[in-house]
Amino acid sequence: MVTVDRTRGYQIFRVINTLVLTGVLVVTLYPFVNIVARSFSDEFAIRAGKVNLFPVGFTFRTYEYVASDPTFWTNYRNTVVYTVVATAIAMFMTTCYAYVLSKRHLKGRKILIGIAVFTMFFSGGLIPNYILISSLGFTNSIWSIVLPNAISVFNLLVMKAFFEGMPTDLEEAAAIDGMNTYGILLRIVLPLSKAVLATMVLFYAVSFWNSWFAAFLYMSQSDLFPVTVYLRNLIAGATTGTSVGADATDLTVATNIKSVTMVLTVIPILVVYPFVQRYFVKGVMLGAVKG
Amino acid sequence: MSAVTTIDESPSTPPPRDARSRHAGGKRPPGRTWRQALRRDWQLYSLVILPLLFFLIFRYLPMIGNVIAFRKFEPGGSVLGEEWVGLRYVRMFLNDPTFWQVFGNTIIIGALTLLFCFPTPIVLALLINELRGRRVKRFVQSVSYLPHFLSMVVVAGLVMELLSVDGPVNQILSKMGSDPIPFLQEAGWFRTIYVSSEMWQTVGWGTIIYLAALTTIDEQLYEAARIDGANRWRQIWHVTLPGIRPTAVTLLILNIGTFMAVGFEKILLLYNPLTYPTGDVISTYLYRMGIVSNSFSYAAAIGLFEALIGLTLVMSANLISRRTVGASLW
Numbered sequence: 100m101v102t103v104d105r106t107r108g109y110q111i112f113r114v115i116n117t118l119v120l121t122g123v124l125v126v127t128l129y130p131f132v133n134i135v136a137r138s139f140s141d142e143f144a145i146r147a148g149k150v151n152l153f154p155v156g157f158t159f160r161t162y163e164y165v166a167s168d169p170t171f172w173t174n175y176r177n178t179v180v181y182t183v184v185a186t187a188i189a190m191f192m193t194t195c196y197a198y199v200l201s202k203r204h205l206k207g208r209k210i211l212i213g214i215a216v217f218t219m220f221f222s223g224g225l226i227p228n229y230i231l232i233s234s235l236g237f238t239n240s241i242w243s244i245v246l247p248n249a250i251s252v253f254n255l256l257v258m259k260a261f262f263e264g265m266p267t268d269l270e271e272a273a274a275i276d277g278m279n280t281y282g283i284l285l286r287i288v289l290p291l292s293k294a295v296l297a298t299m300v301l302f303y304a305v306s307f308w309n310s311w312f313a314a315f316l317y318m319s320q321s322d323l324f325p326v327t328v329y330l331r332n333l334i335a336g337a338t339t340g341t342s343v344g345a346d347a348t349d350l351t352v353a354t355n356i357k358s359v360t361m362v363l364t365v366i367p368i369l370v371v372y373p374f375v376q377r378y379f380v381k382g383v384m385l386g387a388v389k390g
Numbered sequence: 391m392s393a394v395t396t397i398d399e400s401p402s403t404p405p406p407r408d409a410r411s412r413h414a415g416g417k418r419p420p421g422r423t424w425r426q427a428l429r430r431d432w433q434l435y436s437l438v439i440l441p442l443l444f445f446l447i448f449r450y451l452p453m454i455g456n457v458i459a460f461r462k463f464e465p466g467g468s469v470l471g472e473e474w475v476g477l478r479y480v481r482m483f484l485n486d487p488t489f490w491q492v493f494g495n496t497i498i499i500g501a502l503t504l505l506f507c508f509p510t511p512i513v514l515a516l517l518i519n520e521l522r523g524r525r526v527k528r529f530v531q532s533v534s535y536l537p538h539f540l541s542m543v544v545v546a547g548l549v550m551e552l553l554s555v556d557g558p559v560n561q562i563l564s565k566m567g568s569d570p571i572p573f574l575q576e577a578g579w580f581r582t583i584y585v586s587s588e589m590w591q592t593v594g595w596g597t598i599i600y601l602a603a604l605t606t607i608d609e610q611l612y613e614a615a616r617i618d619g620a621n622r623w624r625q626i627w628h629v630t631l632p633g634i635r636p637t638a639v640t641l642l643i644l645n646i647g648t649f650m651a652v653g654f655e656k657i658l659l660l661y662n663p664l665t666y667p668t669g670d671v672i673s674t675y676l677y678r679m680g681i682v683s684n685s686f687s688y689a690a691a692i693g694l695f696e697a698l699i700g701l702t703l704v705m706s707a708n709l710i711s712r713r714t715v716g717a718s719l720w
Contacts, residue, residue, distance in 0.1 A: 109622050116517050123514065124533050127594065130548045131536075133558055137551070148556045148564070196441035199434050206427035211438060214445055220647065221701045223452020224693030225673070226680045231452055234469050247448045250441060280433035309541035312655050316681065327543045331659065334547045354551070361547045368539050376532055383598050 131365075137358040138162070145354055161355040165363065170321060171329060175363070178308060178325040185245040185307040186300060192249045193258055193299060198284055200255070201262035219252045232317055243317035244310065244325075254302050257382050261295040262288070298382035301375050305368060330360050459691035465684055479691035489692065491667070492675040499657075499671060500649040502585045508645050510589060511596030512638060516630065518597060519604050531601070534594025546659035549587050550574060574660065580669040583660065588653065599641065600634055607633035639711050647704025650696055672696050 132152055137145055141156025149155045165171055199205065200212055223231075228247065237243040265288065273283050289296065311327035318324060324332075334357055428435060454470075459479055461471030483489045514534070521527045537545070553559055553573040560570040573579045611629045620628060654673040661669040672692060680689025 116520055127533055148561045192441050195437040199438045218449040220704050224697055226686050226690040226693050227452035227455030249444050311543050327541050331543045361544050365544055380598055384602050
């Protein structure tokens with residue numbers, strides 16, 4: 100291999116490749132770096148267009164300002180609560196269905212799969228969903244976020260593929276010992292599925308953490324918003340964030356605040372990301388095998 | 391449902407593989423009736439009750455709810471509308487010039503997204519694949535996946551900050567001596583902004599599947615190609631690309647199927663009345679018509695139309711790919 104790779108053309112290619120990929124890295128990371136730099140910068144520096152990769156006029160003031168807003172903390176706590184509850188329910192529902200779908204001998208299995216897969220390609224649409232959720236009385240409640248998204252068909256298929264790949268000997272042995280289906284699922288299958296369960300929890304948790312539209316659509320009380328809606332209202336200029344602290348620096352304080360809020364919204368994901376990234380990749384691969 | 395095909399336990403002869411026996415579902419244990427299946431596997435079936443209720447209520451009921459596209463719906467009245475009005479709302483949107491504008495925008499934005507966001511992960515995967523050190527490779531991958539994990543609100547926020555009048559992009563422009571451009575206020579920039587931010591967000595994540603496919607290509611094929619005197623480019627052309635073709639086709643089908651479902655959330659966050667002429671798409675239009683102006687039936691008719699197009703697209707793409715390359719989703 101090495102000898103072939105020594106050609107001049109290939110050497111040039113390698114240099115170009117390195118340059119291109121470095122460019123990709125820079126472009127990918129730059130917005131993050133810039134927003135972090137802004138979040139620590141003095142408002143005048145931002146306004147003058149001086150903030151680039153590093154904070155200018157380093158200050159914690161904006162963080163203190165955002166942290167002093169009780170609505171921000173309420174909304175942040177809401178996000179945590181919604182994420183935990185929604186993920187728990189989604190895991191329960193998805194595991195049950197995926198486990199059943201993985202039983203090849205089961206009569207009606209194809210129909211059950213079809214029921215789920217069809218919804219990937221055709222959905223009721225925004226308006227009927229809106230009417231449904233409203234008439235169920237879910238507006239301004241956590242259920243409007245949690246229940247309509249309790250099963251992601253993609254995650255379901257990933258899990259099903261995993262369960263199908265498991266050796267059945269242990270389950271059969273347990274069944275012969277008189278263990279019922281629930282026992283087998285809880286005591287035999289799930290303990291052996293920690294990897295896929297972790298992946299699924301992460302998939303769901305990230306998607307619920309990031310979700311905003313359901314809350315935006317169905318919630319009207321600001322103390323119920325998740326932090327993503329708080330942020331949305333900030334960037335859309337619809338909250339008090341822009342008018343509080345009425346002095347000459349209004350506009351730039353708002354820019355600062357946006358940056359800080361974005362950083363704080365993303366931080367939990369950035370912190371766990373390096374450790375859990377491989378699980379995500381595994382999950383996608385599992386899904387791709389049997390997509 | 392399939393009681394007709396009760397072949398019962400007749401172990402002597404396996405049931406004939408005709409249409410009827412295939413409809414019975416259970417191929418493995420020949421001809422088990424529903425009653426027997428239920429008695430044997432009731433615990434398994436009990437596990438699907440809640441998930442089935444979920445699908446029924448939150449996925450299939452809204453599909454039925456689409457009848458309001460053909461019925462007059464009054465907020466606060468019956469959920470399924472008051473009276474049949476036939477195709478009134480369909481005719482209404484077909485005669486609505488704004489509808490055709492957002493329809494065109496949807497197709498253009500969808501096509502641009504497909505054009506730019508489908509091939510780039512392939513290219514990036516090939517480039518990453520050529521990297522030497524494992525560490526470097528891993529690092530590049532990790533960084534490139536990152537944007538995928540951001541909330542759409544954060545992405546929109548980043549875009550707005552980057553492109554704001556005092557943002558980094560305008561800093562560069564002003565250094566080159568041009569006046570600041572209010573990008574998000576100019577209709578001419580909207581599609582560029584949409585597609586490039588879409589690329590930023592999806593390219594890295596899109597490489598995962600291709601990189602996986604690349605590792606499954608048999609090393610011996612490269613060996614053979616080298617012995618035949620193929621240089622690096624020829625190897626890529628004759629071994630690598632055919633190796634990832636099935637993956638690429640499958641993803642292309644998926645992308646074509648979701649072609650009309652252009653990023654509703656992102657557009658909703660990024661657009662404003664000034665950029666409606668280029669940025670307003672079917673989904674955002676029906677959102678404004680339905681949720682904001684309470685024309686539920688009208689918006690539902692548009693939504694149903696969009697969903698049917700989506701379904702048609704994915705089915706035809708699947709059919710074509712099965713006929714031509716033998717790869718299909720189902």
